Amino acid sequence: METGPAQGPTGTQTTLQRQKRQVTVDALVHAAQRGLTEYGFDVTVDDIAALADVGRRTVFRHFATRDDLLLAALAASTEDHLRGIPRYPGGDWEAWLAEVTAVMHRVAADAGRLSWEARTRRLPPRLAASVAENRGAIERVHAGIAATLWEAAGGRGAAPERLRQIMAVHLSPLFTHTVVHEAGGTAELAAELAANAIVTAVHRLLADRTTST
Numbered sequence: 001m002e003t004g005p006a007q008g009p010t011g012t013q014t015t016l017q018r019q020k021r022q023v024t025v026d027a028l029v030h031a032a033q034r035g036l037t038e039y040g041f042d043v044t045v046d047d048i049a050a051l052a053d054v055g056r057r058t059v060f061r062h063f064a065t066r067d068d069l070l071l072a073a074l075a076a077s078t079e080d081h082l083r084g085i086p087r088y089p090g091g092d093w094e095a096w097l098a099e100v101t102a103v104m105h106r107v108a109a110d111a112g113r114l115s116w117e118a119r120t121r122r123l124p125p126r127l128a129a130s131v132a133e134n135r136g137a138i139e140r141v142h143a144g145i146a147a148t149l150w151e152a153a154g155g156r157g158a159a160p161e162r163l164r165q166i167m168a169v170h171l172s173p174l175f176t177h178t179v180v181h182e183a184g185g186t187a188e189l190a191a192e193l194a195a196n197a198i199v200t201a202v203h204r205l206l207a208d209r210t211t212s213t
Contacts, residue, residue: 040113115173
């Protein structure tokens, strides 16, 4: 009688090991994200291991170097950030903008030292390249938001460069840092100020276009 291929424990064990490894990797990346928030780029392998409740050997079993782990954490943080930005549902673009600024400034405030150091600190080449790549992705999202706002507000053609510049300033984590740490405000205040400034800019730019035509 013919039978199918033997179903030994090896395949199942390999799958379980792979799943267990991924769980550990995810936990280490999450711990590295927390460590970057708390300690900035001074975070150590020991800090990350403690946050993940594992030993140093476990860290190096999955990541060859501290920077390899930090690169994974930076990529995950950027992905989380971009995924959390609400899409324009149509209708009231000012209400949508308020949601966008609230999310972006809350993320920046929650990022702690990371947001500041990523823009002001001299980093090793690989980390600097990752930060620049992630910043570029966020800037492209800013440009997309500007284009959406301009069209939703009734603007014609491409969004003005002036609008992109105003948005870059008011959606920057450095703006959050200034409001929270220099002015003693909150992420909510930063979001409110940013939304008001951007809305004012949109209406002014629309009026300028109307006057010039």
